[in-house]
């Protein structure tokens with residue numbers, strides 16, 4: 355959590371850092387701060403609130419000159435969001451200034467020791483402890499900043515991406531990484547530092563992604579120096595050419611990133627299967643899978659680990675894999691899996707799903723599975739992310755940057771990848787007939803146009819949103835492939851509108867949630883053509899008899915549910931296995947419109963952050 359940005363070069367650092375923080379606000383937005391070196395002093399400005407509040411405070415109060423600086427946008431872990439706990443943090447001497455994304459777990463014992471040695475602290479943060487530990491090492495050992503950082507980091511336990519500089523030697527920024535992402539943009543005689551490449555994409559296409567336990571020193575006009583934190587050995591940095599462009603990280607005329615990302619789905623689903631899905635030839639080509647097919651076909655079972663929306667995509671995959679490829683699947687919350695001493699063997703395949711590729715719990719689950727000998731396959735969106743590097747192999751989703759905190763296009767592209775994997779394995783195993791396989795390949799290719807059709811019902815969904823925007827509770831029901839979609843619909847609504855919503859398997863309703871139903875309760879039921887259609891119709895009757903309000907997602911042309919439901923949201927007819935890719939769309943739009951009507955911050959809902967890099 356938290357976004358970090360830094361700059362050293364000839365340009366004015368302030369606008370680069372400020373814009374960079376705005377782009378990284380998806381990572382945390384409860385407070386922000388910038389430290390600039392103005393040629394003599396560190397000019398520090400920080401505030402509770404968003405980057406726009408920081409911008410205002412800076413322009414009201416102080417100069418923003420200087421070509422060396424660091425900035426931070428925070429998602430609080432240690433210490434409430436307030437001005438004092440905001441980053442950057444100064445050391446006791448006022449010489450060192452640091453920004454940090456992560457958690458120093460043993461900060462309390464280090465703090466105690468530093469207090470005994472006369473250090474004082476103004477904030478409640480672990481970061482202020484770290485900068486003073488570095489200062490203490492620097493003085494005691496009489497070493498340069500880089501060396502002091504290295505010695506200090508060997509004493510800490512936890513996760514970090516840090517950047518700091520020393521005002522007495524203002525020609526370098528020292529950065530280090532363990533468990534939190536850190537990218538270094540390489541310009542002409544200048545360097546950019548950031549949690550991802552978006553803050554510097556208009557300045558350079560060349561970047562280095564530090565690996566865990568690496569640190570680097572960047573100096574204006576000099577070559578970058580990368581070392582291992584543990585043993586100080588020199589590392590030859592790998593410079594990547596970035597594919598990202600500015601357009602991808604801007605709103606492109608939409609009011610919110612979330613809406614833009616919902617509308618991008620026809621395009622990004624196509625991007626995800628482009629070159630991989632060849633229906634006329636009956637081929638699915640997935641580079642990351644080709645050499646490991648036998649791992650899957652010989653596996654005792656597949657275990658899927660993920661969090662949040664990615665976990666819901668995993669649940670959809672459980673249905674698809676078992677149905678088509680006949681491989682047993684278990685889906686686990688990464689946060690539970692990592693701590694429950696699971697039984698994993700070398701005959702298990704673990705699939706880790708993550709949009710960001712940085713989620714701490716998913717990463718820990720991967721490490722555990724690897725230790726136990728399982729083959730681990732990653733499905734990530736962010737290219738070069740930690741999870742994509744930590745897994746044995748994997749497939750990228752190619753959804754492009756997802757900036758809205760509520761995940762939308764990541765979900766449908768994850769399902770697209772998982773469907774392709776399941777189909778490929780089913781074909782190889784012979785668990786699917788050739789005719790069915792060929793049909794599903796063609797149908798998958800048609801999904802983007804069906805998603806587009808579903809998007810075209812937006813104005814109708816907006817009307818439904820206006821009717822229900824003021825209720826306090828929602829129930830979402832689905833069966834089979836659409837049970838996880840019900841969970842996802844409920845998650846979308848609660849995270850951006852703060853309305854309580856629960857997702858349930860439709861048939862499970864009678865075992866408890868039915869008690870909640872009265873004339874106040876809207877129930878969103880996914881009732882598209884499927885094997886369970888008649889059963890879902892019965893569930894709708896049960897709700898109607900108790901006066902619940904039915905909002906049904908139905909297949910175009912449906913008449914039965916249409917007569918029973920109070921409101922309907924139509925999606926094109928699709929083979930059941932592919933329905934989650936279309937039924938999700940109206941649910942995303944419904945939650946979006948309700949949140950907008952309630953004047954909530956759709957892209958940055960309270961208490962959340964886009965990538966959860968702490969446990």
Ligand code: M6R
Nearest residue numbers: 662663664708709710713760761
């Ligand atoms: O980046 P990841 O896919 O690993 O993130 C997992 C969850 O944190 C994420 O899906 C979260 O639940 C979203 N806010 C849901 O919209």
